[in-house]
Ligand SMILES: Nc1ncnc2c1ncn2[C@@H]1O[C@H](COP(=O)(O)OP(=O)(O)OP(=O)(O)O)[C@@H](O)[C@H]1O
């Protein structure tokens with residue numbers, strides 16, 4: 543069993559800076575947990591404490607049912623893959639893969655078998671006698687992953703392992719690492735994985751669950767689907783999703799027997815199911831949040847529940863367009879399939895356009911606590 547548990551874990555660096563503020567996190571045996579967040583939010587610090595490369599200032603870290611706070615890194619049953627690969631430059635790929643096992647004084651046959659197996663999984667067989675300087679970035683990264691695999695760790699730790707690769711390679715390595723995780727699971731030796739990234743595509747596509755961090759705090763731990771569709775707070779709502787969710791100030795008002803949000807000169811009615819939850823926020827300042835794909839734009843006035851804006855900018859993504867609308871003093875982003883976008887942009891920039899929201903998918907956030915009012 544290699545579940546990982548953080549209990550009220552803190553990190554205060556020697557200069558007095560508190561990087562991690564008492565986090566609680568449970569990662570199940572065999573789970574793929576991604577830690578994501580902006581630069582400096584303490585993703586690496588958190589991972590390095592788990593690896594034993596940083597001391598823990600407060601709380602406990604468990605691997606299985608053992609507290610590992612004071613355990614040496616090599617006694618923790620972990621293997622870590624870094625951003626910069628950290629291969630030994632004077633050793634061949636084969637020697638790099640074997641190095642950790644040799645240090646552990648494993649039998650020669652066993653080492654050869656493990657190295658060959660890892661080389662096969664990662665398609666490194668033809669490169670076993672190459673030196674690191676003869677490898678491409680992607681190949682070097684595969685060796686770094688191979689070096690972790692041969693250790694047969696209970697827990698895999700990855701710290702931004704793909705950020706030095708170009709976009710195409712990143713996409714293929716992403717799939718490779720996910721497949722490896724599934725393969726180990728199928729073979730009956732699931733490896734608990736903690737994967738740090740600031741890339742939300744990696745987070746969304748690789749994680750069983752994702753832990754979103756901000757300034758040393760955990761903002762939400764959830765499945766990719768829940769983070770996208772049910773963000774608990776404004777930070778998660780804004781961080782997950784590209785282009786970003788539109789999050790703008792609004793007021794909730796009573797009008798014609800129903801609650802509406804204001805936007806520019808217009809008002810948009812909330813759905814019946816939303817009315818009850820927002821009743822106590824009437825006449826208060828809140829933020830509404832709507833993803834760009836839920837902003838429905840039209841070149842003609844919308845007779846029902848529509849509002850008016852001005853088209854100020856467009857971006858052509860090929861299969862879709864991002865349309866930027868100005869509505870009074872706010873700006874909205876809409877994501878529109880190319881064939882629907884063309885008649886809208888035909889009028890040119892600075893022309894009036896009309897839009898409405900798919901209110902079912904609208905979020906409202908308390909301006910003070912920034913929490914999602916609907917959850
Ligand atoms: N040795 C140190 N002494 C003091 N402060 C540190 C030290 N190492 C990191 N920090 C600070 O702790 C905070 C968290 O750093 P950390 O490297 O964990 O962030 P990160 O989320 O991994 O960022 P990035 O995405 O840029 O890698 C940052 O504010 C950083 O400046």
Ligand SMILES: [Mg+2]
Nearest residue numbers: 585586587701
């Ligand atoms: Mg980092």
